[in-house]
Amino acid sequence: MTNERRVLVHPEKAALASAVAARFITKLLDILDGQEVAHIALTGGSMGAAVLGEVAGSSAQASIDWSRVHFWWGDERWLPEGDAERNDQQARDAFFARLPIAEENIHPFAGSDAGIGLDEAAAAYTSELARFGTGDVEHPVFDITFLGVGPDGHIASLFPHRPGIEVEDRTVIAVRNSPKPPPERLSLTRPVLNASERVWFVLAGADKASALGLALAGASRDEVPVAGIKGRRRTVFFVDAAAAAEVPEALIAPGY
Numbered sequence: 001m002t003n004e005r006r007v008l009v010h011p012e013k014a015a016l017a018s019a020v021a022a023r024f025i026t027k028l029l030d031i032l033d034g035q036e037v038a039h040i041a042l043t044g045g046s047m048g049a050a051v052l053g054e055v056a057g058s059s060a061q062a063s064i065d066w067s068r069v070h071f072w073w074g075d076e077r078w079l080p081e082g083d084a085e086r087n088d089q090q091a092r093d094a095f096f097a098r099l100p101i102a103e104e105n106i107h108p109f110a111g112s113d114a115g116i117g118l119d120e121a122a123a124a125y126t127s128e129l130a131r132f133g134t135g136d137v138e139h140p141v142f143d144i145t146f147l148g149v150g151p152d153g154h155i156a157s158l159f160p161h162r163p164g165i166e167v168e169d170r171t172v173i174a175v176r177n178s179p180k181p182p183p184e185r186l187s188l189t190r191p192v193l194n195a196s197e198r199v200w201f202v203l204a205g206a207d208k209a210s211a212l213g214l215a216l217a218g219a220s221r222d223e224v225p226v227a228g229i230k231g232r233r234r235t236v237f238f239v240d241a242a243a244a245a246e247v248p249e250a251l252i253a254p255g256y
C-alpha cells in the first residue's frame with residue numbers, strides 16, 4: 001500500500017459524513033487493537049461536526065473504549081469558551097455531550113475569556129501538547145488528523161499567502177488578521193500535522209472544488225495550504241461529488 005494521496009468520492013454531504021464516521025470507528029478499533037492509547041486531532045468547519053455527529057449516533061461506537069482515546073484540535077477560533085462558533089463547542093454539541101468521554105481526554109485550546117492573551121494561549125497549548133510528546137517530538141503523534149479545507153484552500157488556521165504555513169520552529173502559532181472571521185485564531189503548524197500517521201481531509205460543496213483541484217494538480221502550499229499537508233502513512237480526501245468536480249480522474253479511487 002502506498003502513501004499517495006487518495007480521493008474517495010461520496011454522492012453528497014450526508015452520505016459523506018456517515019461513510020467517514022463508519023470508517024473512523026473501524027480504523028479506531030484497529031488502532032486500539034495495536035496500541036494502548038490513540039490521539040485524534042479534530043477539525044472545525046462544516047464537516048467536522050457532521051462527521052462527529054454521525055459517530056455519536058452510530059451503535060458501532062459502543063465497541064470503542066473511549067477512555068483510551070485523546071482528542072485535540074487542529075485549530076481554534078479566539079472566542080470565549082462556550083461560543084457556538086468555537087470549533088470545540090461544535091464538537092461538544094455534536095459528540096462529547098453524547099458520549100462518556102472524560103474531560104481529561106479532551107484537550108481544547110483556551111478561550112478568549114480565560115484571562116490570558118493569544119500568545120499565552122499558544123504557549124499553553126504548546127505545553128499541553130508537550131505533555132504527550134513521544135521520543136524526539138514535543139507533541140503527540142496523531143493517529144488520525146481530520147482537516148476541513150476552506151474554499152481558499154486553507155487548513156486549520158493556515159491561510160494562503162500568509163507566513164503560518166511555513167512555520168517549522170513551533171508546534172502552535174497565534175494567528176492575527178485572519179482573512180476568515182474571527183480575525184484571531186490559534187493553529188497547529190505544518191510539521192505537527194505532517195507528523196500524523198493518517199491525515200483525513202473531509203470536504204463537501206462546489207465552493208471547495210477549485211482549491212482541491214489546484215492542490216491535487218501540484219499547486220504550492222503558499223497558494224493552497226492544503227497542498228502542503230500529508231500524513232506519514234495515509235492521506236485521504238473524503239469528498240462529495242460537488243467538491244470532486246475538478247479532481248483529475250486518475251486520482252479518484254475506483255469504485256467511488
Ligand SMILES: O=C1O[C@H](COP(=O)(O)O)[C@@H](O)[C@H](O)[C@H]1O
Binds near residue numbers: 077148
Ligand atoms: O474556520 C475554519 O474553517 C475551516 C474550513 O471550514 P469550512 O466550514 O469551510 O469547511 C476549518 O477546517 C477550520 O478548522 C476552521 O477553523
